[in-house]
Amino acid sequence: METRAHHVLIGAFTIGVFLIALGFVLWMSKTGSDRSYSDYDIVFTEAVTGLSTGGLVQYNGIKVGEVTRLSLAPDDPRKVIARVRLDASAPVRQDTRAKLALQGVTGLALIQLSGGTPGSPPLLPTSEHPVPVIPSEESALSKLLASGSDIVLSANDVLWRMNQILSDDNVKHISTMLEHADQLSGALANQRQDFGTAIHQLTEATGELKKTLTAVTATANSTNALMQNDVRAMLKSTQKALDSVDKVATSAGALVEDNRAAIGSFSNQGLRQIGPTVAELRETLRSLKQLSDKLGASDSLLLGRDQPKEFQSK
Incomplete structure (x- = not known):
């Protein structure tokens, strides 16, 4: 009887735990179904490589939804329409923009939303677009793929x-240059x-040049001192001499001015008397010359030259 009672208690405990777990799952399912979502369409004009259904949708790095469907635009197959389901609390506004981004290093792509100023x-939905359309921007991944061919060409x-x-x-020229450089370094080492x-x-x-420059500097200083002292003294003396000459010239000018009448009288009368005196002096000199000539002619008599020799008998 006791064994059967234990089995009944264990079975009842197991059934109770199962019912509690089932109730928790139903409550979570009801809570999830009660959350409100909003659908949006994002039109991409580029390839959505790496993006798939169930892919993440982030708003400034925070998960706000997921991708529910991917399809080509019926009017333009170059465009891709991504239907996303976002949390109703996500601040999707008219200036919100979407672009593709890589999820880590896995190669999977996600949709990144940004913008939305306050x-x-x-x-909101309109009659033309029952499902609101979020504009997209070209992503860095698309730019990289678009420039991939140019990068490959540049690399080639x-x-x-x-x-x-x-x-x-x-390579031979480089080897020769290195060999010459080695020889040059060896020569330099020797x-x-x-x-x-x-x-x-x-x-x-x-050092000698420094000494010479020092001596030249000292000479220049001495010359400068000489120019500043002795030359100044000489200039002062010269100035004094010039002042004295100026005074003498002034005095001479005053003297001439004071004796101008006497000088004029001498010029008019004295010069007239000098003329006859000079003429008389010329006559006197001429008479002296004649007398000298006569004396030269009779010098034999005066000096005893050419005296007659006495007769001597043999």
Whole structure:
């Protein structure tokens, strides 16, 4: 009897737990069904590679819904219409924009919503669009795929140029250049002592040049002092001399001005008396010359020249 009672209690406990779990599942299902959603269409003018039904829809990085359907536009197969179901509380407004983005490094794509300024009115259904349409923007992924061909061409061109640079002839030239550089470095290493001597001599020459410049500076300073002191004194003396000359010239001018009448009288009368005096002086000189000539003619008599010799008998 006791064993049967234990089995009854275990069975009753199991049934109770099952009923509680079933009630919890029904409550969660009811709660999920009571949540309100809104459907929107997003029209893409690019390939939606990596995007599939059930894909995530995020608003500034926060999940707000999922993709429920993907289809081509009936009027333009170049466009893709993505039907998304978003939480009714998502702030979808008329300036909200959608674009594709990559989900990590998995290669899966998701839809990223952005925009929606507070002043913009909410995006609501209209008679023309019962399902509101969210405009899309070109994504960085699309730009990368569009420029993929250009990147490949550029990469091929770079590889071709690298192949030309690393050709056999260029490799030989590079090897020759490296060999010459090695030889040059060896020669420089052998001349290291000479370089040291040259540097030492250059240092000594620099020291001598510094001394010479110091002496030149001292000479320039002395010359400058001489110019500033002695030359100034000389200029002052010269100025004094010029002032004295000026005073003498002024005095001479005043003297001439005071004796102008006497000088004029001398010029009129004295010069007239000098003329006859000069004429008389000329006559006197002429008479003296004649007397000199006569004396020269009779110098034999005066000096005893040409005296007659006495007769001497043999």
